Amino acid sequence: MSKLAKDAAAFKNVLHRQDYTSWHSQPPPAGASSSSSSAVVDDAPSAGSKKNKAKSNIVYSQPADTGTGKDVNTQLIYIINELKRSLNPRRIEDLAFESGVTSLLSDTSLLEKLKSHDRVNYDVKTGLCSYKHEFNFRNKVSLLTEIQRQSRKGHGIAVRTLKEVWKEAPTAIEELEAEGEVFVTRTQKDGQLKMVFWNEIKPNEEEGGLSIEQEFRDVWHSLKVPTDADLLKQLDNDGMQRTAAEANVSKAPTKKKGKKGGAPRQRQVRITNTHLKDTIDLSRDYVHPPK
Numbered sequence: 001m002s003k004l005a006k007d008a009a010a011f012k013n014v015l016h017r018q019d020y021t022s023w024h025s026q027p028p029p030a031g032a033s034s035s036s037s038s039a040v041v042d043d044a045p046s047a048g049s050k051k052n053k054a055k056s057n058i059v060y061s062q063p064a065d066t067g068t069g070k071d072v073n074t075q076l077i078y079i080i081n082e083l084k085r086s087l088n089p090r091r092i093e094d095l096a097f098e099s100g101v102t103s104l105l106s107d108t109s110l111l112e113k114l115k116s117h118d119r120v121n122y123d124v125k126t127g128l129c130s131y132k133h134e135f136n137f138r139n140k141v142s143l144l145t146e147i148q149r150q151s152r153k154g155h156g157i158a159v160r161t162l163k164e165v166w167k168e169a170p171t172a173i174e175e176l177e178a179e180g181e182v183f184v185t186r187t188q189k190d191g192q193l194k195m196v197f198w199n200e201i202k203p204n205e206e207e208g209g210l211s212i213e214q215e216f217r218d219v220w221h222s223l224k225v226p227t228d229a230d231l232l233k234q235l236d237n238d239g240m241q242r243t244a245a246e247a248n249v250s251k252a253p254t255k256k257k258g259k260k261g262g263a264p265r266q267r268q269v270r271i272t273n274t275h276l277k278d279t280i281d282l283s284r285d286y287v288h289p290p291k
Contacts, residue, residue: 072110075101079114080131084164089121089128133165140172144198147182151198159184159193 069075082099083090092111096104104110114129115122121130135157137143143162150157162169173196176182183197226234235242 072107072113075103075110076113076117079104080117080119083120083129084131086131089123089126089130091128095129134161135165138166140175143169143172144176144181147176147196148198151200156185156195156197159196162196 069078079095079099079101083095090098092104096102101110104114114120119132121132122128123130135146137146143166146162147157159170159173162173166172170193173182173184173193177184180202181199183199184193185195185197186192187194232242
């Protein structure tokens with residue numbers, strides 16, 4: 001057998017033994033040179049090349065996204081929001097690093113805006129800042145006191161505002177609602193707490209406010225309101241008079257506007273120079289001479 005025939009037979013043997021479902025599922029055939037296996041290894045991409053390719057997509061010319069902006073007023077908003085989330089007074093240094101606005105330590109204009117903000121309390125002696133909330137309470141009793149104070153003024157309090165002061169406020173409000181101390185309005189979509197009002201009528205036998213029994217509720221809802229015709233007929237059968245209808249208020253007659261294109265109104269002409277009536281005749285004494 002010639003050398004060319006032997007090489008062709010070896011190549012067919014390799015193709016027959018090769019499993020194409022997985023390149024590495026079977027070992028290389030016997031007699032295969034190490035160069036072929038090394039070629040297979042060299043063709044497979046390495047993990048390091050993938051990492052290098054991913055790193056090449058980074059654009060180093062873009063500035064880092066700090067998220068706090070460069071404008072002074074924008075940075076002040078981030079600082080105020082960070083201070084608002086804190087329940088205790090904060091140092092300027094801690095507030096600068098935790099809010100991400102490190103320029104607060106070097107920018108005097110930003111620091112002065114923070115100190116003079118209407119929602120910030122700054123203690124000159126201690127150097128501490130605290131957020132000035134609309135309400136001040138930290139327990140269930142003081143929460144009820146604030147609700148009573150606002151309800152006496154004729155309005156309730158938004159639960160979202162109370163939650164900003166005290167995180168446990170929604171739980172306390174639900175407990176007060178179960179005890180009959182407050183009324184709560186909820187959203188129609190998901191039933192979340194919306195507004196809270198003080199219940200002035202307590203549910204007890206001395207002050208009233210007891211819940212109505214289900215039997216009376218069913219009787220109330222079973223009543224049907226008659227139509228107007230049936231109601232008038234029943235009144236006549238019982239000998240009762242109807243209420244007098246309100247008299248129609250007479251309106252003043254309105255003048256009709258004239259049609260467009262009508263005859264123009266004749267206005268009275270005001271006569272001037274009446275003091276010259278008996279002395280000078282303008283039509284006779286001041287006639288233009290003929291040309």
